[in-house]
Amino acid sequence: MSKKFDVIIIGSGIGGLTIASLLSKNKKVLLLEKNNNFGGYCAAFKRKGYRFESAVQAINGLYKGSPIYEVLKKSQALNGVKIVRPRHLYRSIFPDYDISVPQANINKYKTLLFSLFPDEKNNIINLFDTLKSIYLEMSRFYRKKTLAKSPFILKYGRRSLQELMDGFTKNKKLRAVISQYWMYRGLPPTKLSAITFAYIWYDYTANGSYFPKDGMHSIMQNLVDFIKNNNGVILHDREVNKLFVDFDRITELGLENSSRYEADMVISNIDVFKTFGMVVSGDTLDIESFLSKLKNNFLSISAFKIYLGLNIDVRKIGIKDYEIFVNPSYDAESMYQASLNNEFEKVPYSITIYSNLSDSFCKKGKSVVSIGLLSGYDFWRNLTRSEYKQKKEEMAEIILSRCEKVIPGLRKYIKVKTIATPLTMERYTGNSNGSIYGWNKKSLIEEIRFMNPTTPIKNLLLSSHWTKMGGGIGGVLLSSDRVYNLINNKA
Ligand SMILES: Cc1cc2nc3c(=O)[nH]c(=O)nc-3n(C[C@H](O)[C@H](O)[C@H](O)COP(=O)(O)OP(=O)(O)OC[C@H]3O[C@@H](n4cnc5c(N)ncnc54)[C@H](O)[C@@H]3O)c2cc1C
Structure with missing residues (x-):
């Protein structure tokens, strides 16, 4: 027998947790997450005393009065969270310039x-x-x-x-x-x-650019606590793999572990292709024509990340920045092509030093550094297992060696090194091709017309960075708020 809820939310990215929190005040909610931890791209992970952010390094609009801030406040995500701004917006290195952009000025x-x-x-x-x-x-x-x-x-x-x-x-x-x-x-x-x-x-x-002093985890934990305090249920290690549809309504959700759940309303906060790939329908519901419209759109690029725990406080060697962009040239077109083709000698990259923002990421005298770059998916997908293992190490070495021009002697301080490729992003979050923002939208018109939360299935709504207004924390939060308003008949 399946268990019944008012609303079931699939996926515990920041979008899923935010809607679950908003709805939990007056509905019986269940949130199902396939991983053994929550957060998707906003999850944190620990290695040998260092705490890493999976992805995010900066958020816009986290100030009072901004719509993004207000959604987080309304969903109780900010209780006790200290939001900080790095000293500079960012540092930008080009062949002839090394510029520190002033913060909020x-x-x-x-x-x-x-x-x-x-x-x-x-x-x-x-x-x-x-x-x-x-x-x-x-x-x-x-x-x-x-x-x-x-x-x-x-x-x-x-x-x-x-x-x-x-x-x-x-x-x-x-x-x-x-x-x-x-x-x-x-x-x-x-x-x-x-x-x-x-x-x-x-x-x-x-x-200005903002970040929670204790990491994205502090926001996500608040959401989890609020949902649970309102008798909402959050289940880990629960991968939804079937949406049973009768005519135009989901009657049951099936999980990989064979359990079943029912709800009046289902909100999918995961990849849109994966969502419709799970539909099991005896009827002639026209999902195909809905999906075929999407196929003309492009997915956003993926990313390659190197997470480093260092046995030195890099401020002691003069590196005080939080976020540094390194551009090997002025030609963004060719740098983007290099990223798509994974030509790591030529790609631009960013270095984020979380421990320069807050001392909560590691012990005194150490540093948490994350290096990120855009990375095309196909290159990784076409490698064999052993080629993949070898390549990701080789590629990381190329970037680490380039980084030494910015953080002298970097490699000799490394105590922890973890690498994530587009395949890691895809496996961990279920986002197709490891897409970092859902879709690429080339114009405002595309954004406005694009991906409403409603679907051909009457009790299925979509949120996440796959829907209007798209990728990044701000876009996802606005999409959650939109779905919340729809359910409360306010939109
Ligand atoms: C490297 C990188 C850097 C970024 N930096 C920034 C930044 O600095 N600032 C910014 O604003 N944005 C940034 N972004 C983008 C931002 O992180 C994402 O747009 C946002 O976090 C997406 O949130 P989401 O709620 O859509 O879900 P996601 O984070 O995609 O999470 C989806 C969740 O659903 C779960 N799931 C998937 N399938 C199933 C299933 N079948 N059953 C159950 N659970 C399932 C997954 O396990 C996952 O937990 C970055 C992204 C990346 C990858």
Whole structure:
């Protein structure tokens, strides 16, 4: 006999836990997670006294009044959590520049750029003004759901970042410096929506980058506690593998361990292809045509990560930064291609030193460092098991050797080293091809039209980074809030 709940949520990424927490106040909720821990890309893991973040290094919009902050507050995720900002937004290394971008001080950043590119002063002012106008119009769009009186969005809605930049400056170095955050979106300026970039760029640059002092785990644990305190149920090691559908409703969920559950409403906070791949239906429900529409869209790129526990506090050797981007050239297009093809000598990468943000990641005198880069999936999938093992070590060595130019002697301090490839990302979270943000969306128009939470199955809703407004913590939280409002008939 199957057990019955009001709502069942599949997957305990930040999106799944947030909705479960919001709904648990007045519904009987069950959350099913396939792993033996919760969090998906927001999970933490420990090795020999070092605590690592699986993925996330910075969040925009974690300040009072921002919609992202308000969703977390409403879901009780922030109780007792201290949110901090690194001293600098980030440090950016290029062949001729080593720039520390000021934190939440756009005027100081402008002045810094004026000193590096004196001939470009007016272009910088005009470009920054345009990026700010787009941000303000988008903020209004998120609040009021209207594009009325949004001339900048109408002008740039279908354009790429490259096309936007073309209107302001031809200086390749300046463009590369300002568009550093393309790496956060996993697309180079020719393919990246001007609007998406402008929104996150302004939010980070003007309002700051944030992170919980004790890691994402502190937010996730609060969500778990709140759900349980409201008599919600969270089960680990429970992989959903069947959605039994009768006509247009899910009647039961089947698990790998053969148990069954029933609910009035099911919310899938996992990969959309995996979700519909689980449907077992005796009827002619037209899932195929729904899925075929999705097949024309592209998945976001995956990532390669090296997690390091060091037996030195890197501040003692002069490294005080939290996040450092290393760019071997100014040509984002060729660097993106190198990432897709896994040419590790040529890829850009980032170094995040969590222990420089907070002393909770490791003991005194040690450091927790994470190196991340974008990485194409196919290269890894096509290797045999032994080739894969060998390649990931070889590739990590290439990056570690390059890193020594930034952290001198890095390799001699390594006490713990763990490597994750796109295949690890896929295996751990179930995201197809190890996609880091769900879909790639090339324009605002695609984002607005794309992936509503409702589906052809009446009691199945979708959340997560596979639905509107997409990838990154901010997008996922807004998607959870949207689903919550839908269920409460507020949307
Ligand atoms: C390397 C990397 C760096 C990133 N850095 C940042 C950053 O700095 N800032 C930022 O904003 N965003 C960042 N992101 C993106 C962000 O982490 C994700 O967009 C977000 O965490 C996705 O959350 P989610 O709720 O959609 O679910 P996911 O994190 O994808 O979790 C899905 C969960 O569902 C579970 N699951 C899957 N299938 C099943 C099943 N059949 N049954 C039961 N459970 C199942 C999985 O085990 C997993 O726990 C990064 C991502 C990566 C990979």
